[in-house]
Amino acid sequence: MTYNFFIVGGDLRILHLAKMLKKEGNNVRMLGFENISIQEYQDTNIEPVKSIEELQKDEIIITSIPLSIDGENIYAPYSSKKIPLKY
Secondary structure (H helix, E strand, O other): OOOEEEEEEEOEEEEEEEEHHOOOOOOEEEEOOOOOOOHHHOOOOOOEEEHHHOOOOOOEEEEEOOOOOOOEEEOOOOOOOOOOOOO
């Protein structure tokens, strides 16, 4: 069975999880990794998304650990912009 995952923010641990999910044949989309420059991400063939509004109701959402440091934005150290907890 194939699942649709929407991953928002996180660090390299989340990137490794995304790669594992993709390798298992799932659909994986990620938000908040546009500033990562390591080859690992570029070779994953994971679809990047530009905003949280692209979230679809049939997806499983995975967020960063911790979810937020400032209580207002999702923890996304590789993002070029802040991703608010509320949208």
